[in-house]
Amino acid sequence: MSSSPGEESSEPEAPKLVTIPQMPDLLEAVGLKRVGAARIRQLTKEEGWPAPVFEDGRTKIYTWSAVERFFRTRSIRQGERTDLKPKDE
Template sequence: MSSSPGEEASEEAPKLVTIPQIPDLLEAAGLKRVGPARIRQLAAEDEAWPPPVFQDGRMRVFDWVAVERYFRNRKTRQGERTDLKAKGAEGG
């Protein structure tokens, strides 16, 4: 036996999470807490958001490692109105 059973289980099964679980996990990981509504918006609009591991109807399950990596690498632009920039670029 080259590895313990605990190691095998962690390598085989990723930690799966749903959107309502993510805010608490972000906080526990030392990241800024983001509400479920904002997470749903990011999942719908941001191309960098990790794809769901499983989806059944409206329920989506994500790999926590991929979600945590997304939030650690995400660049925020607080207060910047990106919706106005897109409209201004089209009309100008």
């Protein structure tokens, strides 16, 4: 069967894969607040951050949909002093 421009493809679209240095521009492009690469590296240690789909040494690749979901659903604690709170034991 030939594939014409108007035909719908039966193949699922491959997920968009991104690295941390690409994320700030992508966040801005989808209308979210730009977060720098250094801050994103800190956020990768937080609970809820998506697991990389590929890891080789220091290079980590994530699916963009999971990263975007993280930034859309995370609670922002701007200015909160987390160092003064008692740690849960």
